[in-house]
Amino acid sequence: MSETTGPTAEPGFRSRATAASALRFLIVGASNNAAMYGLFVLLSLLGVAAIPAATLTYALGMVISFALHRRWTFAHTGNPRSAVVRFLIANLGGYAVNVAILWVFVTQLRMPQLVVQLVAVVVVASLLFVVMRAWVFRAAR
Numbered sequence: 001m002s003e004t005t006g007p008t009a010e011p012g013f014r015s016r017a018t019a020a021s022a023l024r025f026l027i028v029g030a031s032n033n034a035a036m037y038g039l040f041v042l043l044s045l046l047g048v049a050a051i052p053a054a055t056l057t058y059a060l061g062m063v064i065s066f067a068l069h070r071r072w073t074f075a076h077t078g079n080p081r082s083a084v085v086r087f088l089i090a091n092l093g094g095y096a097v098n099v100a101i102l103w104v105f106v107t108q109l110r111m112p113q114l115v116v117q118l119v120a121v122v123v124v125a126s127l128l129f130v131v132m133r134a135w136v137f138r139a140a141r
Contacts, residue, residue, distance in 0.1 A: 036061040050113040074137035
């Protein structure tokens with residue numbers, strides 16, 4: 001049993017650990033997403049369409065995200081190779097959600113891509129926190 005789930009675990013420890021990792025996830029995610037959104041804005045102003053701009057910024061953001069989330073957010077000590085595979089799968093799912101949001105709201109409904117991408121970042125980040133904590137960087141059993 002892990003220290004957070006054992007019978008002698010301090011009451012509330014698990015919820016505090018979750019809150020702490022959520023805060024670290026928010027810090028890493030906010031700074032990474034702000035930088036990538038800035039790049040998305042720049043690419044958009046240069047005439048790059050929404051989906052190619054999102055693809056480039058998403059790929060770059062993933063590299064930064066993996067390193068910071070593995071080491072700092074979740075303090076993952078498990079096998080990094082399997083974590084990379086799970087991270088890529090989770091982020092491909094996140095990317096698919098992001099592209100679907102852009103496709104529906106920008107391509108089909110003609111909403112402004114800068115606003116839609118900002119909302120998409122929040123939606124995808126929320127989903128990814130849950131997946132990363134529960135699956136990608138889960139504690140060793």
